[in-house]
Amino acid sequence: MGAVTGRYGVAMSHKSPKDFFAPLAVGAPTPPREIPARPSRAIHFFDPSNPKMAAKVPAMVGTVDVLLGNLEDAVKADNKVAAREGLVEIAKATDFGPTQLWTRINSLDSPWVLDDLITLVTEIGDKLDVVMVPKVQGPEDIHYVDRILAQLEAKGGVERPILIHAILETARGVANVEDIALASPRMQGISLGPADLAADRKMKTTRVGGGHPGYLVRQDPKDGDIQGERTIFQQDLWHYTIAKMVDACAEAGIYPYYGPFGDITDVVAAEDQFRNAFLLGCVGTWSLHPKQIEIANRVFSPSVEDIKHARRVVAAMGDGTGAVMLDGKMEDDASLKQCLVLVDLAEELAAIDPKLKELYDTIEVD
Ligand SMILES: CC(C)(COP(=O)(O)OP(=O)(O)OC[C@H]1O[C@@H](n2cnc3c(N)ncnc32)[C@H](O)[C@@H]1OP(=O)(O)O)[C@@H](O)C(=O)NCCC(=O)NCCSC(=O)C[C@](C)(O)C(=O)O
Numbered sequence: 568m569g570a571v572t573g574r575y576g577v578a579m580s581h582k583s584p585k586d587f588f589a590p591l592a593v594g595a596p597t598p599p600r601e602i603p604a605r606p607s608r609a610i611h612f613f614d615p616s617n618p619k620m621a622a623k624v625p626a627m628v629g630t631v632d633v634l635l636g637n638l639e640d641a642v643k644a645d646n647k648v649a650a651r652e653g654l655v656e657i658a659k660a661t662d663f664g665p666t667q668l669w670t671r672i673n674s675l676d677s678p679w680v681l682d683d684l685i686t687l688v689t690e691i692g693d694k695l696d697v698v699m700v701p702k703v704q705g706p707e708d709i710h711y712v713d714r715i716l717a718q719l720e721a722k723g724g725v726e727r728p729i730l731i732h733a734i735l736e737t738a739r740g741v742a743n744v745e746d747i748a749l750a751s752p753r754m755q756g757i758s759l760g761p762a763d764l765a766a767d768r769k770m771k772t773t774r775v776g777g778g779h780p781g782y783l784v785r786q787d788p789k790d791g792d793i794q795g796e797r798t799i800f801q802q803d804l805w806h807y808t809i810a811k812m813v814d815a816c817a818e819a820g821i822y823p824y825y826g827p828f829g830d831i832t833d834v835v836a837a838e839d840q841f842r843n844a845f846l847l848g849c850v851g852t853w854s855l856h857p858k859q860i861e862i863a864n865r866v867f868s869p870s871v872e873d874i875k876h877a878r879r880v881v882a883a884m885g886d887g888t889g890a891v892m893l894d895g896k897m898e899d900d901a902s903l904k905q906c907l908v909l910v911d912l913a914e915e916l917a918a919i920d921p922k923l924k925e926l927y928d929t930i931e932v933d
């Protein structure tokens with residue numbers, strides 16, 4: 568393929584499939600052909616420059632799927648270097664076992680990001696699974712990080728390619744989400760960044776994720792009485808963006824995530840938002856406070872009822888073709904595929920979570 572015309576008629580050059588999977592620097596590891604499905608129900612954020620938070624990290628290994636050392640927003644400008652150095656120290660001193668180690672680097676237009684990448688990849692590149700890039704605008708941002716990662720992996724002798732995760736937090740990023748998802752074989756996934764996205768879009772909200780009481784649909788008046796009692800339903804401000812992100816990720820074979828839910832005390836609404844995202848296709852969310860980890864782990868693991876039903880459908884469908892009746896409902900090749908999504912996820916999670924394995928193992932299919 569040569570130059571092709573992309574959105575807005577701008578000439579884009581597409582790489583050949585062979586070049587797409589070639590290392591971008593001499594001596595860098597070969598990029599992956601497939602992104603492994605590693606459990607990542609909660610991506611737990613901590614500020615490595617905060618001694619209290621940092622002290623809690625080693626004991627969190629094994630209790631959360633991903634620990635993420637955050638260097639960007641929520642870390643004070645004066646603490647940027649301490650956060651970077653703190654993350655290097657924690658990574659070197661900790662055996663992460665089955666828990667992944669991710670980082671969120673500073674934004675690409677900040678004065679810190681180049682040193683973030685140079686320090687982290689050369690010092691702890693062998694321990695870092697994923698680099699989360701904030702405020703991604705388009706594929707060009709991913710290409711930039713992709714090339715630098717390759718150069719630094721080569722320099723630091725890193726043998727396993729570090730993956731890239733993009734945060735969707737600008738209107739332009741949302742418009743370009745398919746191109747972002749397909750920008751590099753390193754792309755691991757995408758998260759919603761509702762606070763920056765709201766600001767960039769000039770939404771009139773002041774929250775970090777979640778709904779808004781003013782964004783609603785009201786029941787029609789009864790007998791023309793507009794002042795009478797009318798049920799209202801709060802709507803989901805993020806439905807469109809999440810659905811668009813899920814499609815882009817599914818097309819690219821990578822993983823979508825909800826993102827942050829800032830009202831730490833409202834564990835009920837957090838659970839609702841996480842469950843909506845799970846049902847729509849997301850594999851995980853962020854946790855900003857230790858109390859959100861349990862919610863995320865629970866919500867992003869299929870329930871016993873779901874697995875029981877899924878296994879019954881698998882058993883009833885035999886070779887997987889045709890249509891059968893189960894409890895008065897039609898099941899066919901396509902409903903079986905949905906059930907297999909749940910069964911496969913349960914197996915992946917059971918492999919790293921002994922409690923879940925026990926729970927799923929006890930399910931009896933009648
Ligand atoms: C919300 C805050 C201020 C409440 O912090 P607190 O200290 O007031 O809470 P607490 O309930 O009093 O904390 C109890 C204990 O837990 C510790 N603790 C508390 N949090 C954590 C943690 N995460 N990890 C590990 N330990 C934690 C805390 O240090 C304390 O330790 P102690 O018992 O020894 O005193 C605090 O939890 C926090 O700073 N969390 C991380 C916030 C963060 O990373 N924000 C950035 C991501 S969201 C975002 O960037 C948006 C986005 C995508 O960009 C976009 O939409 O645009």
Ligand SMILES: [Mg+2]
Pocket residue numbers: 640701736760762763
């Ligand atoms: Mg942000």
